[in-house]
Amino acid sequence: MKHIKVVGGHVMGSAHSRSALRTKIHSLCFNLGLPSLFVTINPVDIHSPVALYFAGVDPDLDRVPPEVLRTSYERAQIIATHPVATAKVFNCSIKSILKCLVLGGVLGPTKAYFGTVESQGRGSLHLHLLIWLKHEYTPAQLKENIQNQDFRDILLKYLEDVVKEDLDLLREETDSITNEVVSVCLSTPNPASDDFHRIFCKDVVRLVETSNIHKHSTTCYKYSKGKSDTSKTCRMRMPRVLVKTSNIDLTTGQITMRRSHPWINNFNEWLIIAYRSNMDTKFIWSGNDAKALVYYITDYVTNSTLEFHDIFALAQQGITNSIDNAIEKSRKLVLRCYNMIASQQEVSGVQVASYLMNYDDHYTTHTFRNLFLISIENYLQVELTKARLQEKDVDEERLDDMTTPFDEEQEEDTKQTEEQFLSEPTQTKNGARFVMVNTRLDYQHRSQDLTALCLYDFASHFHTKLIDKSDRHLIKNANGSEGERLDTEGTKMNERYIFETAHSQSSSHIVIKHTNPVVPVLVGPQIPRQQREETRERYSRALLTLFVPRISVHDLCALNQI
Structure with a gap:
């Protein structure tokens, strides 16, 4: 199954490829801290005039008369037969909302977001979004600062501004509302209009009342099967308790927002008016909330439609069909097993259209780069062991026998943790040839001007680049010393550095600084907790490898240090 997972990781839309999103979210949390907001965006495509337009209907998008919109059943028929139009509308609208509203600051100054795309039971798409705001407070610091009255008042004012739980403030600006057309089908109010604020408030009230008021369904009680009707509870926790004023409990840190309606889902008026459908939003107050939401998103996005026993049965069928050639054609065998499993998974037409049009299954502000931490740890451990044995004058033959990697007792484990290399071309005095390279070698032989940089920062801020004509000009004007920084002053070039000759x-590549830092994704076993006695050594080794600048293993610890 491990080999099948590796193959599936390269198949677009597979559960295995989407499971990598979990690692990316964890890496972003590791890089930026815990997220601040959780938002669910759930467009209703059957009520979207833009979706109808992409599907071939030609409505006036500025003014939509009821006769053009047709009935809900007719709209559903049109959308169901045009999955490409639905996928296109979703991708365009989500990108616009993220760029113009989220990064535009309607929820506050934003430094990052990560959203995963999911398909609902009816086949349409929705987005679960984690947002990182531009502040440096940890959950512990936030709870400490709420003891201050001024900070508490500012925090509550911010939350009441971005997360609404009732319509009191908006309803004051509206008059009577008529329902000539389904509210979600109407166009977004024009900010340039003279009476924009009143029209805006009226539109928000109409959208919330038609789309964001909870109604119980079977989904609410899917975790209450077998219970009596009186003991069943809605998993959305509806209806909710009414609260007159927002407050924060200084003892527990619990935030309770003002609420005058028991059935309204949390919403933000700017987001709901943009995509004109139901939504939910939550302020992530504690580390436990953040962990729960990350788990919910990643578990939901990687949920398989097949039961575990079905997966093994299908894999067995794939093996049975080619057992005679299993040894000679092992690669094809694994691929056949994966195809047998994947062929039985349910994928909606909109998802298929989205993949075929090369639309993303997630949206994020950052770029990611794999860092094989465990293999670098193993290398450093071996080097440390060699150095200790050499200090004791152990001969070379015994040295090779005694420097087996520290935690690799079985061959299969060794394969999973051994160092990975890429074969890349290089230019030497004897002509072109291929060499083995990886991030560990790039870091180990980096420029002398980068010696104060740890491995994590090096992987985040720098990458290798093939030397071109402009680089050769800079190298020619350099002093010729080994591993120096190239002079890019007066140019628009990013920082550039020469490798050590080792x-x-x-001779063919240089180190160049990223315009925007990337997020290292730690591939391999997770870094364990510090508190556990049995894994404390691995925890310490991982942190030393990542965050202590080094030239050699001697920079990490003394040879006699345990």
Whole structure:
């Protein structure tokens, strides 16, 4: 199954490829801290005039008369037969909302977001979004600062501004509302209109009353099967308790927002008016909330439609069909097993259209880069062991026998944790040839001007680049010393550095700084908790490897240090 997972990881839309999103979210949390807001965006495509337009209907998008919209059943028929139009509308609207509203600051100054796309039971798409705001407070610091009255008042004022739980403030600006057309089908109010604020408030009230008021369904009680009707509870926790004024409990840190309606889902007026459908939003107050939401998103996005026993049965069928050639064609065998499993998974037409049109199954502000931490740890551990044995004058033959990787007792485990290399071309005095390179070698033989940089920062801020004509001009004007920084002053070039000559690509590649830092994704076993006695050594080794600048293993610890 491990080999099938590896193959599936390269198949677009597979559960295995989407499981990598979990690692990326964890890496973003590791890089930026815990997220601040959780938002669910759930467009209703059957009520979207834009979706109808992409599906071939030609409505006036500024003024939509009822006769053009047709009935809900007719709209559903049109949308169901045009999955490409639905996928296109979703992708365009989500990108616009993220760029113009989320990064535009309607929820506050934003430094990052990560959203995963999911398909609902009816086949349409929705987005679960984690948002990182531009502040440096940890959950513990926030709870400490709420003891201050001024900070508490500012926090509540912010939350009441971005997360609404009733319509009191908006309803004051509206008059009577008529329902000539389904509210979600109407166009978004024009900000340039003279009476925009009143029209805006009226539109928000209409959208919330038609789309964001909870109604119980079977989904509410899917975790209450077998219970009596009186003991069943709605998993959405509806209806909710009414609260006159927002407050924060200084003892527990619990935030309770003002609420005058028991059935309204949390919403933000700017977001709901943009995509004109139901939504939910939540302020992530504690570390436990953040962990729960990350787990919910990643577990939901990787949920398989097949039961575990079905997966094994299908894999067995794939093996049975080619058992005669299993040894000679092992690669095809694994691929056949995966195809047998994937062929039985349910995928909606909109999802298929989205994948075929090369639309993303997630949206994020950041770029990610894999960092094989465990293999670098193993390498450093072996080097440390060698150095200790050499200090004791152990001969070379015994040295090779005694420097087996520290936690690899079985061959299968060794394969999973051994160092990974890429074969890349380089230019030498004897002509072009291929050499083995990886991030560990790039870091180990980096420029002398980057010696104060730890491995994590190096992977985040720098990457290798093939030397081009402009780079050769800079190298020619350099002093010629080994591993120096190239002079890019007066140019628009990013920082550039020469490798040490010991690097196999020192004559063909240089180190260049990213315009925007990337997020290292730690591939391999997770870093364990510090509190556990049995894994404390691994925890310490991982942190030393990542965050202590080094030239050699001697920079990490003394040879006699345990």
